[in-house]
Amino acid sequence: MKHIALIICVLAPLAAIAAPPAGYYDTVDVTTPATMRTTVHNIIDGHTKIYYTSSSTDTWDVLERADEDPYNSGRILDVYQNRTFIKHTTGNDDYNREHTWPNSLGFPDDGSTNLPYTDRHHLSLCDISYNSSRGNLYYDDCVSGCTPYAADYSDGQSGTNVRDYNSWGTWQGRKGDVARAMFYMDVRYEGDAGAEPDLILTDNASLIVTSGGNNASVAYMGLLQTLLEWHFDDPVDDKERDRNDAIYIYQHNRNPFIDHPEWVGYIFDDGAVDAPINATPMPVIVDVYPNPFNPSTTITLELGTPGYVRLDVFAVDGKRVRSLLGEYRQAGRFDTTWDGINDKGSRVASGSYFMRMQSGTSVDTRKIMMLK
16 A cells, blocks of 8 residues: 555656646536537636736736746746846846737726736737837738748747738747637637626737727737647647646636647637547557666557647656657557657656656556666
């Protein structure tokens, strides 16, 4: 019994890493896109408001944790320029707070009941000049007359934002991030709390207009088809999952389209299904061989149905060591390998680790050992 208790204690932290609390989405009804939308809205509605600026915990505090540089806890990584800055904990000359759904498009007045203004799921830290250049433009791909805004090479990624007279094209590494923030805002805000607006994504650019100085009852943002393309072109990554977890700690609701990216097409694309909606893929770690291993091992995995699958390596203290997979897979068996290298490119120490495979809400875990 002591050995069983030890295993449970070791594995318990793994289920809490970059994953929603048990039962969080249990009330989602997948019968139709409409019922799914309504039941997802009911789960994420009514979050805890945190002040925009305050002497106590405010959006600066939350965003500096959510947008923390994954390799330096004393710095942040901004959304458009992909540049790292030293944390300032308040207003400064380097970065400010970007409303990815512009507050001028529906909720310019930050009152006590105006939750979208300070909703951290769509607020991001951003280089001040890039924030100003983006302004309140909607999201779209620039075709001609484009002004480039380069993204730094950081955390293994770089690219270019592009701007024209009415739209902003986010660089490749953050296209999916801003798209899923927009999907969250559309489902979270449906005008059902009196002062809250009904926020709607659209492809009709003529509907996307500023609200003046007053909060609107209905407001639009887009472009929807572009955001759908960005969602599929830039899948959810670890930074986005960690961000979702960090915001949940303070705000007490989650972005469901980070936890379940397969729901996007079903709700926003006429019921399109990019992964099974009403079935949970059952992931199985079939074999790890050799185990113990040195210098590498092959992991055989199996999915009962197609779905988004993650495979991560964790240390016994619950810290993620290496992300091996994060992609959609067809049903069946497939292999991947781990070479004993962590996400920073260094070889790990000898000892015990855990492989954790997750698809949907199902998880399988296998203990492995690295020898030197």
